[in-house]
Amino acid sequence: MIFSGEEALKKCTVLSGGEKVRCMLSKMMMKKGNVLILDEPTAGVDINLRRDMWRVVKQLQEKGVTIILTTHYIEEAEAIADRVSVINHGEIILTDNKNDLMQKMGHKLLTIELQEKIETIPDSLKEFNLTITSEGQALCFTYNSQAETTGITTLLQELKNSGLKLKDLKSDQTSLENIFEQLLKESA
Secondary structure, three states, rough: OOOHHHHHHHHHOOOOOHEEEHHHHHHHHHHHOOOOEEEEEOOOOHHHHHHHHHHHHHHHHHHOOOOEOOOOOHHHHHHHHHHEEEOOOOEEEEEEEEEHHHHHHOOEEEEEEEEOOOOOOEEEHHHOEEEEOOOOOEEEEEEEOOOOOOHHHHOOOOOOOHHEEEEEEEEEEEOOHHHHHHHHHHHO
């Protein structure tokens, strides 16, 4: 049975959660609206629908539709947001451009995997505020990638001078979720 127009949209109320999301997106695609409000749209949907939904949302963004998204899945907000607001107990504690926020509050973490385990940081490396991983196989160095100098070159030279042997290096950027957690702690 095929329904058309409003009759089809009324039938959406009896659909499963995922089917309702598809119906809602179809409805949005039919209308020429400038704003789409999505309240926890991916809660309870499967991974295929989630991927399809974000593809459609991206297409709508490219057409100039403003998307207002509330979500507990911060990685999704990080992937599509231009601006973010952090809400704690119903109060907006921050609204900012996502890239500016990541630049201001984000840090990079350099993980230096060692060839041998260590229990203490050599005195010559104390100034770098390194931490040892729980298994003692790596050192972690947090730095600001936007600073005039990061200290990485000096750190690597001092590591060599201390006699520690490197196995591998890995660099990670603070995620938006890490920043949200930090902001929520500060506002508590």
